[in-house]
Amino acid sequence: MLRVVMSRLIVAVLVAVTVAVVGFSLLRLSGDLAAELAGEGATPAEIESARVKHGLDRPLPVQFARWSIDLASGDLGRSLFSGEPVADMIRTRLPVTLKLAVYALLVSIGLGIPLGMIAAMHPRSWIDRLSLVTAVLGQAVPSFWLALVLIVVFGVMLRWTPISGSDTAAHFILPTVTLAASSLPGLMRLTRSGMLDALATDYVRTARAKGLAERTLVAVHALPNALLPVLALAAVQLGTLLGGSVIVESVFALDGIGLLAYRSILRGDFPVVQSLLIFVALAYTALTLLADIANAIIDPRIRLG
Amino acid sequence: MSDEPIPEPRWRIRLRRTLRHGGFMAGAVILALAVLLAVFAPLLAPHDPYAQDLSRRLLPPAWDAAGGWVHPLGTDHLGRDYLSRLILGSRVSLAVGFAATLIAGVVGSTLGLLGGYFGGRVDAVVMYVIATRLSLPGILTALALLSVVKGSLTAVIAVLGFLLWDRFALVVRSATQQVRSQDYVAAAVAVGSTQARILRRDVLPNIMSPLIVVVTLEMAAAILAEASLSFLGLGVPPPTASWGLLVSEGRSFMFFKPYLIVLPGTLIIVLVIAINMLGDGLRDLASPIDSGEP
Numbered sequence: 001m002l003r004v005v006m007s008r009l010i011v012a013v014l015v016a017v018t019v020a021v022v023g024f025s026l027l028r029l030s031g032d033l034a035a036e037l038a039g040e041g042a043t044p045a046e047i048e049s050a051r052v053k054h055g056l057d058r059p060l061p062v063q064f065a066r067w068s069i070d071l072a073s074g075d076l077g078r079s080l081f082s083g084e085p086v087a088d089m090i091r092t093r094l095p096v097t098l099k100l101a102v103y104a105l106l107v108s109i110g111l112g113i114p115l116g117m118i119a120a121m122h123p124r125s126w127i128d129r130l131s132l133v134t135a136v137l138g139q140a141v142p143s144f145w146l147a148l149v150l151i152v153v154f155g156v157m158l159r160w161t162p163i164s165g166s167d168t169a170a171h172f173i174l175p176t177v178t179l180a181a182s183s184l185p186g187l188m189r190l191t192r193s194g195m196l197d198a199l200a201t202d203y204v205r206t207a208r209a210k211g212l213a214e215r216t217l218v219a220v221h222a223l224p225n226a227l228l229p230v231l232a233l234a235a236v237q238l239g240t241l242l243g244g245s246v247i248v249e250s251v252f253a254l255d256g257i258g259l260l261a262y263r264s265i266l267r268g269d270f271p272v273v274q275s276l277l278i279f280v281a282l283a284y285t286a287l288t289l290l291a292d293i294a295n296a297i298i299d300p301r302i303r304l305g
Numbered sequence: 306m307s308d309e310p311i312p313e314p315r316w317r318i319r320l321r322r323t324l325r326h327g328g329f330m331a332g333a334v335i336l337a338l339a340v341l342l343a344v345f346a347p348l349l350a351p352h353d354p355y356a357q358d359l360s361r362r363l364l365p366p367a368w369d370a371a372g373g374w375v376h377p378l379g380t381d382h383l384g385r386d387y388l389s390r391l392i393l394g395s396r397v398s399l400a401v402g403f404a405a406t407l408i409a410g411v412v413g414s415t416l417g418l419l420g421g422y423f424g425g426r427v428d429a430v431v432m433y434v435i436a437t438r439l440s441l442p443g444i445l446t447a448l449a450l451l452s453v454v455k456g457s458l459t460a461v462i463a464v465l466g467f468l469l470w471d472r473f474a475l476v477v478r479s480a481t482q483q484v485r486s487q488d489y490v491a492a493a494v495a496v497g498s499t500q501a502r503i504l505r506r507d508v509l510p511n512i513m514s515p516l517i518v519v520v521t522l523e524m525a526a527a528i529l530a531e532a533s534l535s536f537l538g539l540g541v542p543p544p545t546a547s548w549g550l551l552v553s554e555g556r557s558f559m560f561f562k563p564y565l566i567v568l569p570g571t572l573i574i575v576l577v578i579a580i581n582m583l584g585d586g587l588r589d590l591a592s593p594i595d596s597g598e599p
Contacts, residue, residue, distance in 0.1 A: 026453070030452075030453050140574045140577040140578045142532050142573055142574075145532075145573070148566050148570075149566070149570070151559075152559055240442070244443075265448050266452070277442070277446065288436075
């Protein structure tokens with residue numbers, strides 16, 4: 001098990017370093033940073049002094065080393081527009097995105113796992129077909145479009161929910177539904193196929209043969225095995241939701257890191273964009289690593305293998 | 306002379322199975338219609354999709370009492386014929402769908418083949434490259450890249466092509482690992498085939514069916530991604546008609562004219578579902594002929 005965990009850890013660290021290099025290059029490729037820092041209408045002399053002041057005249061490897069040290073100590077630079085430290089901008093908006101991602105994940109798990117289980121226990125029943133139709137639609141409906149349709153129907157025609165902003169819990173209803181629609185199908189179908197596999201195993205057949213009640217059979221023997229990959233997927237999807245909330249947050253004007261990223265991209269505020277990309281990538285890497293380690297600990301085939 | 310009936314040729318069995326597969330046929334027919342629509346868009350569009358006429362802005366569609374058949378779906382906020390723009394939009398979706406998938410397929414399959422076939426260190430490098438790609442959030446990375454290189458159809462295709470290859474790599478890698486342990490690969494090695502020849506002649510043909518299913522999945526993903534990027538204003542730039550861009554343009558009027566967002570959205574959904582059905586059908590049809598019905 002230690003070997004599995006160690007190799008995953010090494011890959012995770014390598015990925016983190018690569019992502020930092022990619023982020024660094026994005027900022028350098030986006031234009032002349034010194035000119036941006038000096039501000040609009042700066043004279044060539046002012047641009048040069050900004051270049052020296054921020055160390056942008058040094059060789060790239062030196063710049064990268066300095067920048068990585070700052071990054072590791074939590075200094076993500078400043079916004080080109082507001083001058084605000086990027087770390088603060090992210091910190092104030094992160095709770096909104098986290099809340100949204102966790103709500104969406106809870107909805108997907110709360111609906112996806114039971115639906116997937118029932119679908120597997122009654123193949124070809126109406127609920128199985130319903131879960132298939134939901135999955136097909138969930139994968140085909142663009143989330144920006146679903147968001148707009150929900151706004152028109154529930155926000156404007158029925159007036160049940162607010163349609164933009166992040167002030168109250170009610171503001172999160174439509175964004176949560178939109179985001180959950182994208183993560184639900186995967187969780188549901190994986191639960192279904194995991195359950196089908198588990199129900200077809202020898203140990204379940206044995207348990208059934210000795211007369212175990214169907215409920216105990218499912219709860220004790222089939223479900224735990226079916227859910228292992230589902231939980232791993234859920235951890236990965238939390239990472240995906242963090243990065244995937246750009247569209248949902250911008251349609252609903254939800255002031256999280258997704259909207260911050262979108263606005264910063266539109267106005268060319270690359271220090272912010274770069275930091276957010278790195279942040280989301282690191283969060284995703286950490287979550288997948290955790291899922292791998294948890295799997296290695298829980299699954300005896302890996303633990304003892 | 307025996308009375309045994311002559312066995313039906315395999316291609317005919319295959320053809321009959323294909324024609325009988327409802328999902329596959331529905332998907333194939335819809336995709337074929339979409340391709341025809343895209344190819345003949347200039348002939349089918351009743352008006353020039355770029356011709357603006359500010360005196361004829363936001364004309365109602367034919368089903369509205371005030372509407373007429375000159376512009377069956379009315380006009381947009383710049384007085385352009387909406388039906389013509391919808392028809393033209395199929396071109397962007399399909400161009401991105403095919404081209405980005407082609408790039409992604411070449412990149413991902415190459416990585417997957419190398420990792421799956423050679424294993425060891427090569428595989429470790431491939432897995433690391435895949436892990437790095439997976440860690441980068443798709444839409445966010447695409448938006449950031451497109452804001453640097455400035456959106457155009459080519460840029461969208463290139464960016465999506467280089468972002469959507471991960472599933473190709475993973476599927477091809479594990480399929481190759483399975484094929485690699487087969488006797489015919491060992492036989493090819495024994496008769497002295499070169500590595501390149503083995504990969505081309507023995508491995509590639511045998512991983513085709515999972516590969517084709519991934520092609521359909523990624524084509525659907527590319528079409529959705531292009532629509533999202535164009536909706537957010539960093540994909541295909543106006544005045545080109547993309548279904549995502551049409552939704553974005555219709556957004557300001559969606560409370561009075563909901564069809565302005567319903568129509569392009571529905572076209573995206575129908576196209577994506579058709580491609581997914583085609584993929585599911587291909588997976589069913591790729592299973593061995595002798596199992597199941599004749």
